[in-house]
Amino acid sequence: xxxxxxxxxxxxxxxxxxxxxxxxTKTVALRGVDLDVFPGQMTLLVGQSGCGKTTLISIIAGxxxxxxxxxxxxxxxxxxxxxxxxxxFRQKNIGFVFQQYNLLPTLTAIENAAVPLIIAGKSRRQxxxxxxxxxxxxxxxxxxxxxxxxxxxxxxxxxxxxxxxxHEPRLLVCDEPTAxxxxxxxxxxxxxxxxxxxxxxxxxxxVTHDNRVFSxxxxxxxxxxxxxxxxxxxDRTTQPDSKVVLASHT
Amino acid sequence: xxxxxxxxxxxxxxxxxxxxxxxxxxxxxxxxQVSIFMGIVTRSASQIVDxxxxxxxxxxxxxxxxxxxxxxxxxxxxxxxxxPGVEWAVRxxxxxxxxxxxxxxxxxxxxxxxxxxxxxxxxxRMVSGNLVDLNLPNAVFIDKAGYEYMWPGEPFxxxxxxxxxxxxxxxxxxxxxxxxxxxxxxxYTRFGEIERLLPANRNLMxxxxxxxxxxxxxxxxxxxxxxxSGLMALTQDGFFWKTINYFLGSTGIPINFGITIxxxxxxxxxxxxxxxxxxxxxxxxxFGALKAMGVTNIRLIGMILLQASVVSGMGYGLGMGMTxxxxxxxxxxxxxxxxxxxxxxxxxxxxxVLAIILLTSLFSLRKVLFLEPAVVFx
Numbered sequence: 001x002x003x004x005x006x007x008x009x010x011x012x013x014x015x016x017x018x019x020x021x022x023x024x025t026k027t028v029a030l031r032g033v034d035l036d037v038f039p040g041q042m043t044l045l046v047g048q049s050g051c052g053k054t055t056l057i058s059i060i061a062g063x064x065x066x067x068x069x070x071x072x073x074x075x076x077x078x079x080x081x082x083x084x085x086x087x088x089f090r091q092k093n094i095g096f097v098f099q100q101y102n103l104l105p106t107l108t109a110i111e112n113a114a115v116p117l118i119i120a121g122k123s124r125r126q127x128x129x130x131x132x133x134x135x136x137x138x139x140x141x142x143x144x145x146x147x148x149x150x151x152x153x154x155x156x157x158x159x160x161x162x163x164x165x166x167h168e169p170r171l172l173v174c175d176e177p178t179a180x181x182x183x184x185x186x187x188x189x190x191x192x193x194x195x196x197x198x199x200x201x202x203x204x205x206x207v208t209h210d211n212r213v214f215s216x217x218x219x220x221x222x223x224x225x226x227x228x229x230x231x232x233x234x235d236r237t238t239q240p241d242s243k244v245v246l247a248s249h250t
Numbered sequence: 251x252x253x254x255x256x257x258x259x260x261x262x263x264x265x266x267x268x269x270x271x272x273x274x275x276x277x278x279x280x281x282x283q284v285s286i287f288m289g290i291v292t293r294s295a296s297q298i299v300d301x302x303x304x305x306x307x308x309x310x311x312x313x314x315x316x317x318x319x320x321x322x323x324x325x326x327x328x329x330x331x332x333x334p335g336v337e338w339a340v341r342x343x344x345x346x347x348x349x350x351x352x353x354x355x356x357x358x359x360x361x362x363x364x365x366x367x368x369x370x371x372x373x374x375r376m377v378s379g380n381l382v383d384l385n386l387p388n389a390v391f392i393d394k395a396g397y398e399y400m401w402p403g404e405p406f407x408x409x410x411x412x413x414x415x416x417x418x419x420x421x422x423x424x425x426x427x428x429x430x431x432x433x434x435x436x437x438y439t440r441f442g443e444i445e446r447l448l449p450a451n452r453n454l455m456x457x458x459x460x461x462x463x464x465x466x467x468x469x470x471x472x473x474x475x476x477x478x479s480g481l482m483a484l485t486q487d488g489f490f491w492k493t494i495n496y497f498l499g500s501t502g503i504p505i506n507f508g509i510t511i512x513x514x515x516x517x518x519x520x521x522x523x524x525x526x527x528x529x530x531x532x533x534x535x536x537f538g539a540l541k542a543m544g545v546t547n548i549r550l551i552g553m554i555l556l557q558a559s560v561v562s563g564m565g566y567g568l569g570m571g572m573t574x575x576x577x578x579x580x581x582x583x584x585x586x587x588x589x590x591x592x593x594x595x596x597x598x599x600x601x602x603v604l605a606i607i608l609l610t611s612l613f614s615l616r617k618v619l620f621l622e623p624a625v626v627f628x
Contacts, residue, residue, distance in 0.1 A: 061542070063622070063623045087546050088544065090542065090543070091545075092544070096539070096542050102536060102538075104254075104257075104533075104539075105261065106258055106260070106261015106262055107257055107261065115543065116543050116544075118251065118253065118254055119544050119545055120544070124253060
């Protein structure tokens, strides 16, 4: 399902291919993927392990180069971007949520959440103020001075989400954000991400194979063997929405 | 970003401490060994350095170092004095003898015989007694460490008697002298007394100490003396290095100390390197996440170098401090007297620590620089 006009889309992928290695060891991870990601929506990339979804979000996030195809992210052609500009683009526009949280173990929750702003050159005071506000909004006001190993998995993932959002990126890329969590924590995290996605200038892409969270997606992109096989647009009237008060989940 | 680098480093206290301690240990080991090595090697020429008032040393032309100098005929002294450019020249004796104490014990000693009339080569700093007392009959001075070696635990008591070569001598003073290579007591007396102590020897002068005429190049005067007398003439500095080079080339000392110093370097590099490398490896995903979030390679290099600098600075400082404390205490022990932390050792080890940390950082940097940020999604 490809949009007729690409204007206003958060991500536009056209015929994206990715090959690893060469000769006998060559592996084709993506075979001409076409994908549109709409702002104000949560797009789920789903499929079996090895179908290419992680490779695809790595390319969309500017972490990996595509072998061929065109890619526009937030209106910018990132395939032709120079290394430094791409790093700056990522720093400003993209937030990351990882399966294993990837929090810095020696930093407290508030320090972890402040990292993107520190990277962007903000003062520590400014960064900590913003981090404090975002941690409060994800229900971790009382735990912001704890180290990651003093937090539960769900709480760590919420710190990771706070870190991904603190610099107000327009694209949030999440890799299996619920895979390491129990059902309850997974629901909480997805509700939080959904609330983020409902903002009109922001898009959220979530890679998952956790079918318990499919109901949170505005669009569910099915992938298999490096190609998009189907794009589902669920009826939102029956979906969970952002009415949940996240601050109550601690 | 500096804050982030330091928090990453200091957050894991056990690794932080082991990194610092590995550098501290390497610094302590290397500095201590380099200093002891320098101290011991310098001791081989300490009697040359202790003679402050003569610039030239003249000796048999086959002499290799200060402890192996044959006696010269008295006529050589006159020949040297007759060389144009020599302001003055005096005789000097150095040999090893045995002293027998009143309780029957005996000790080997280094004995120095200085010119009776000019006292050239006499000790400069007296601990007890006066220099003029060396003119008394049978008078000898002994260095402080030598006194403590010959009469351990006893207070300085001038006038005590002992024998050298079955001849009675009287202790007239205790002086300070640089410790000799063999840490034997250094005994000073007048040349006239040497003639009394060693009556059987035809010649007793193994060195001539001289001073060039003011304004002349000492090396030119040395050449003139060599041409005219057939003896070897060296500046004090030249003789110092000739003696040291003999010990460096003819003994196992440099090899022995070299091995220990190299081991200090290798152990320090290995432990610090491994710990720092493991620290980087454990944080690889976090470095990947930072890269994904927009940290450039240049900033990552800066972060790692800052971490390395902090660790090496702290480790080096602690190591130097411990070495200084070590020598402060060991300097009170007679065999270690005069061996101290030298600027050369501190600078050299500083360079070695820098090399260790750069080498260590290089491995870590390589890992981080070639890290694909996409690793965070794997």
